[in-house]
Every structure is written in C-alpha cells, then in structure tokens.
Amino acid sequence: MDDKQLEERLNLLKSSYDRLPSSVDTDEILRKIEDENRMAPIERKDKGFKWQKITVWAVSIASVFIIGILGTTFLHDINEGTTNDQTYSEDDIKKLETQYERERLKRQQMLQLDKEQFATLEFVQYADTIFAAQISPGTLEGKNDDLSIKDGYQFAMERLKLPSEMVEETINKGKLDEGQSISFIHEFIAKSEHLINFYESLLYDHDALVQSAKHDGKLSEHILIANRYNMPEEIQSMIEVLPKQGLKLTVNADGTAFQVVPDWALFTRDLFTVLDENESRYLSLYSSIPGYGIANLLEEQDFSVLGYYLGEIEFTLLNTMQDTGMHFRFENYYFDLAETILFPSDINEMFNENNEINTDTRMVWESLVNIPGVSPIATLMKPVVASMNASDWKYNETYKLLDIEQLRDYYIMALEGSLETTKLDWFSILPDGEERSLETPYALYGVHELYKEFNRNFDPLVLHGVGPIETILLYYYADGENNREVMWELMSSAFKKEHDKKDFIDNPTLQNIIREGSKNLYFNKDHLIQDEKYLKTYIGQEKGNQVSYDLLLYLESDDIWRIHGVEDYFVSNPTLVDENFVQQVHGLYKLFAGTHDQTILKEATPEEIVGLYYYSNQLKDYETQYALYIKDEEWIQIPKEEYMSAPHLNIDDIKSEFTKMEFEETSKGEGYVKLTRNPDSRNFGDEKVIGFQLIKTENGWRPPFMPTQ
Amino acid sequence: MVELELIERAQQGDKAAYTELIHIHHRTVEKFAFQCGVRVNDIPDVTQEVFVKLYRFLHQFQRERFTTWLYKITLNTARDYYRKETKEKVKEQKLNFEGGLNYTTKSAEDRVLIFEEDRELHNAIQTLDEKYRHPIVMFYFHELSYEQIAEVLNVPLSTIKIRLMRAKALLKSALQMNGGVKHGR
Incomplete structure (x- = not known):
C-alpha cells in the first residue's frame, strides 16, 4: 500500500463519519453555564483538574511568555487547604493589590531599573497579566476559572521572582523530581533570556x-x-x-x-x-x-x-x-x-x-x-x-x-x-596502549559513580561504552564493597553458563582479581583479539617485575565488556636472556630434571619453558629436553631412542644464542615465543628472529615436536 | 452573521450568539471526539462538557483562535472523560462489552462504520499512540494545517510533520498486516 492508497481510504472513512448520530442539547448546555455562573468559585482540591487548567491557561498567554508546563510545580506546592474565596472582602483584594505593588517594587529595585523599564520585562508583564486576571475589581463576583484568589496571587508572585531568587528558593526546597526540575529550568531560562534581551537592547541604545x-x-x-x-x-x-x-x-x-x-x-x-x-x-x-x-x-x-x-x-x-x-x-x-x-x-x-x-x-x-x-x-x-x-x-x-x-x-x-x-x-575507540595507575588517589575516580549507577538496577546500558580497564576497576570496586550481585552481573555469559549464580554469590570464584602490590593496569591494542565468536582482550597487571596480561574480557553481543576470568596470560614485555634469566631457568631445571614431574612446570611462563628447552640442550641433558615435549596424543610423538640418537644443536651458552624472548598467544591455548637471535650465535642460520611454538596443556606450556619449524 | 461577530457577541455574554456557535460547531466536536476514541454513547456528554468549558474560557482567547481552542478543549475533555469515570462505570462497561477491547459497542459502531474496510482503518487509527492519532485525525478528517495542528497540540511544526509521516507508516503496516481487507464498498 502506498501513501496515495492510504489517503484514498482515509477520505472514504472521513465521509463515513457523517453517519455519526448527533444529539446536541443546547438548552442543557446553556442551563449548565447559567448554573456555573451562579456559583461562587470554590477552590478545588483536584490536582489533575488544576494541572489541566493551568496548561490550557498558560497556553493562552503563550504569546507573551512561552511557558510550556510551567506552573504546575509551583501550584503543587501551594497550600492545599480549602480556603473559600467567599471569606475575602473588597478590603482584602485592596490589600493584595498593595502587597503585589510592594513586591513588584522590590524586584524593580533589585534590578535597579525605573518603573517603565521594569514594566517592559516579559516575565513582569506575564506576572501582571495573571495578577490582573485573578485579583481585580469584580473578582469576588466570580472568576471564570477555578483558581482560588490565594493560589492566583501566589502564582502571579512566583512569576515575578528574579532568577537569583528562584535559585535560592529551589535550593532551599530540596530535591525536585523530573517534572518539577524541567518546570524550574524552563522558567529560569526564560527569565534569564528576558533579562538578556533587555540588557542587549540597552547596550544597543547606548551603542555610540x-x-x-x-x-x-x-x-x-x-x-x-x-x-x-x-x-x-x-x-x-x-x-x-x-x-x-x-x-x-x-x-x-x-x-x-x-x-x-x-x-x-x-x-x-x-x-x-x-x-x-x-x-x-x-x-x-x-x-x-x-x-x-x-x-x-x-x-x-x-x-x-x-x-x-x-x-x-x-x-x-x-x-x-x-x-x-x-x-x-x-x-x-x-x-x-x-x-x-x-x-x-x-x-x-x-x-x-x-x-x-x-x-x-x-x-x-x-x-x-x-x-x-x-x-x-x-x-x-x-x-x-x-x-x-x-x-x-x-x-x-x-x-x-x-x-x-x-x-x-x-x-x-x-x-x-x-x-x-x-x-x-572498539578498534578505533581504544588507545594503542594505556597504563592506569592504581596508586594515585584518582585511581577509582569515576568508578564510584559508575558503580552507583549500575548497582541501581544492573541496567546493561550503563556499561555501554565502558572500556575493559574500567570494567575491571568496577569489578574490583564491587569486590571491595562485597557486592557480589554486581560482580556476577559483570561476568561473561559463557562464565555464567558454566557457573551457578548462588555458588558464585556464596563464594565468588574470582575475588581480588587485581593482585596485591599491582601498581598499574595495562591495556595493549596488540592484545585486542578478534576470534571466531568474540572480540576479547587481556588486561595486564604486574606480576613480580613483569606484566602479565591475565584478566580476560569478552565483548559480548550487547557490545558490553564482561569479565571471563583470570586465564592464560602472556607476557608482553620482552624477557631479556641475561644472567638473571639463566638463574631462573637453572632453578626450574634443578626442580624438573631429577624427576621429570610434569606438574612442576605448571606455572612456568612460556619463556621459561623455552629457556629450559635450550638450557637442557646446553647441558647436553637431552632426556630432560625430551621430557619437555607435549605428551598429548593429538600431537606427533617420536620415540625417545630416535630422539636421543638424532643430531642436536650445539649450544655453549643460551645467553650467546639469544638476546630476548617474547611470547604471543595466537589463539586460545596456542602461541609462540619470538626469540631474538644473538648476532654472535653459530646456530639457526641467518634468521634474526625465530618462532618457537608452544601449546597449553593441563600442566602448562609445552613445545610440540620440531617447535621452530 | 459572520462567525467572528458571533464569537465577539458571545464573548460579551450574548447567549443567542453562543447557541448559534454551538449549532455551527457541534458536528466538528462530535466527530472529533469519536475519532479521538470517545464511545458513541458518550458523545452527547462529552460534547456538552466541551461547550460548557469553551464558554468558561471564551473571554480569554482571541476570536481568531476559536477553532484552535475548540479542538484543544475537545481533546482535553475526551481525555479527561474516561479518566474521571468511576469504578462502577468501568465495571458496567465491562459487563456491557464482553469483548473488552472494543472501545464502543458493536451496534453503535456498526451504525457509523458500516463497511468492514472503514472499521479496519478506524480501529487501526484508534490503536495508534495518541501523539500519532491526533495529527492524523486533524489533518485528514478536519483538514487542519500543520500550523493549526501544531498550535492545538502545542508542539513545534517540525514535530507534527514527523508524527504525520510516522503515523502514516504505522497505519500502512497495520493495514498490510491485516491483509488489506477489501470488501463492502
């Protein structure tokens, strides 16, 4: 159906409405009008009615003062007691007139204007119009609306107040809801604009x-x-x-x-x-x-x-x-x-x-x-x-x-x-690298507000646009507050599938995810990885003198970063192959070589495994080197005898073979260590950098057979 | 007597002039109220209330604004009419209208909208949110200009244009969803 067809049908329907029965009783209408006019206006308590009336009323004077929903707020604050206008006398009306003049004069003096200038201000004109319509000779014979004299006076008075007075009163009144707030803002801005118009025209008059x-x-x-x-x-x-x-x-x-x-x-x-x-x-x-x-x-x-x-x-x-x-x-x-x-x-x-x-x-x-x-x-x-x-x-x-x-x-x-x-x-939003100090007083600046907002009803929209570092900080903050509901809500859906909420709340799997002593959190765009299902990243924190990127976050389908866990980390800072490193590797070797107990190497870093591989070679301990190979049947296994009798590299000192190592995870559970060759090395031909493949097993990282191929 | 003169005289308290105005405009009010969702049986009450209210405000507005006020007051009265209804009345309606969803009795509606095609479109309009319903009704059934509609609803002109465009799209999809009934005419 196109617009034309729709319009044709609307036209046909329009003519059908002529069949609507009519039964207007003008006498009855006139009788009601008469009845209403005979009654003295009595203040009504009906909030809804007042609202509607004021809206209609305000619109009628809109040409003087675009007022929108203004007024309703203030009317609600007016004393709702049932004061009958019949208790007012002509003298009372006169008193109100004097009082209004006095209040008017006070504002005129506050603005240091003369009488004529003051009368040109739009909000003053508006207040005067209301005052004249509400409290004027004849008011007692009956007004044409339902506003009491008292309310009418107060309504006019509110309109007369200067922006500075409005601010002072509002602050004293305390918290306003959204409707009251916008009424205030609308009137405050309108009055400020009236003053701006007045003063700009004054400047124009004195232009020369x-x-x-x-x-x-x-x-x-x-x-x-x-x-x-x-x-x-x-x-x-x-x-x-x-x-x-x-x-x-x-x-x-x-x-x-x-x-x-x-x-x-x-x-x-x-x-x-x-x-x-x-x-x-x-x-x-x-x-x-x-x-x-x-x-x-x-x-x-x-x-x-x-x-x-x-x-x-x-x-x-x-x-x-x-x-x-x-x-x-x-x-x-x-x-x-x-x-x-x-x-x-x-x-x-x-x-x-x-x-x-x-x-x-x-x-x-x-x-x-x-x-x-x-x-x-x-x-x-x-x-x-x-x-x-x-x-x-x-x-x-x-x-x-x-x-x-x-x-x-x-x-x-x-x-x-x-x-x-x-x-x-996210590839364009996130910086190439970021280091967020946890030690400055501003570390959790903004996180508190975010926490407050999210804690209100766990609305995911609150987290939209929040980066991975902030998500970690939010979790850390919630952990500090012992708010496990928030912690649970920050976990990835994959995590939630694998864990029971009640168990988590009773005993969160992940507490203190930021290690004690960590000085910074790190983000590195190189670790922003798009895999088949998710965009993911690892946030780094210090571990000893290294940075371990071990806080894994997924960007979920609602475009919000959620924490998946503390997982396989990889070190981004290159590890120098120096005396310290050799001592570290030597320590591991001593633990492992005697028993070849695979569990010993569970926590070893990928670099340490590679170091151990070549260190065993340096010591001509090919059995230990062989023991390092992955034992999983999925990977090619070669018989030990064959391996032992095969030719081996001739390494005198691993320090003279390599200068540094750097691990990179290519996909979940797989990666390689980039070995930068020492220019003096006699092995590895002309390659400047060698890739050494590693696979994550239940006992930590292990090389498959021929890892450098 | 020209209408402006009638309005002026009514503003001065001339009841005959006001009666004349009621005769001129009551059909507009009745149709508009119905199109805004007032039940056929309630239209006399609503119309009466509109003209009583209109008189109350008569002296406050400029003569040229009479039409705007007429629509504005009808809209507010129609809205308030059901808001103010007592619980008993609601119960009574429930008993009367077993269908529950129909805003008017089957027989009363049938008398007005005898063609299925009209009923379908009318119902589609009634199910629109009022911010879309009112502009459509005023624009197509009362031939008000964008400016007049903006004034009645107290919203900017651009909003009216957007709402009309959106309302038409909503109506088209509602009608298409029903398979576009075509019979009866």
Missing part, C-alpha cells in the same frame, strides 16, 4: 558610547567595566546587576559587539544537587548554546567539536521528559546541527582537491559513530563512515544517498525504545 570600550581595535568587556563610571547610569547598574542574576557581559567572536550571556557557575553547583540529573543537562547545554538556534555555537566553536555537542544534545533529548518546551527547543537544535555537520552549506569546503573529505569533518563523523548507548546519529552514520573508510574518504554513493529524514525516523524509534544500541568500533 559603549563602542569606545576597545582594546587593540576590538571591543573589550574589561575596558567597559573599568570605565563604567564614565558610562550612563543604566550601564553602570547593568554591570552591577548582571553577576547577581547569573549573567555576564562578553564580546562576540570578532570583537564587534557586546553580548550578555549566562554565567551560572555559581548557581549550578548547588542547583545540580537538587535538580533531576538528566533534566539539569539542559542548563549546561543552554550555557554552551545560549540564545535561539545554533548560530552562536557555529560561530564560536570549531567544526571539530560539533560532534560532541550533537552527542550531548542527543543524549539529553533521549533521557529527558518529552513534550516540554526545552525538549522541543533542543529537538530543533539537534536536527539543525546534524544537518550542518552532514551537509555543510558550502559542500566544496568539505572536500579537498583530491575529492577527499577534510580532516575536521572526518573527525566529527568518526566521533559520531562511537556514541555509546542508543544513538540515532550513530546509527545513521555507521554505514556512511564504513563506506567512506573503504573509499579512502572520497565522495561516494552512500554519502550521496544520505537523507537527513532518516535521522528523524531513527530519532523517533529511539524515543519509542525501538532503536538498538549502537555497536561501537
């Missing part, structure tokens, strides 16, 4: 004078502030009042105009403790993108960081209440910004002379692909970046067909919860 405040040919707010006493009184007052209301004077990027912008650093610290965590993101976003639209952002920020802002806006939109004024505003910014990033107005600037996308654009696009969690923009950009990568970042068909409308679809899906988590490109 303020233009003299220049330094090196550019306007400077510092010069203006220093010379304020030569400025008109209004400007002096403005300079004094701005910081009190969380605003500051600044100059635009090219130094040609003064601007008034939010400066909420002093407010936000306390505000963030009472506002809903997600809704409060709008305050931070607004500070970065003040004013309407994204023009300021584009003017002030480098193209390369726009992806960051897009990600921030997207996260905020997907994690805050819908149908709020801030949500709509930033929804528009989101699509505008995405369009700017994907389709710059001057497409020629995007490509260099070789038709390749420029580095800035490429960086932004690549960053978009790796936004963790559910991300419409990452979903949209993934195939584009993949195809661009494949075509050396040249203009291609995939980009040509890219449609911004698709982003809207993904966005709606994300809001509905039907967009899947983006799979991140």
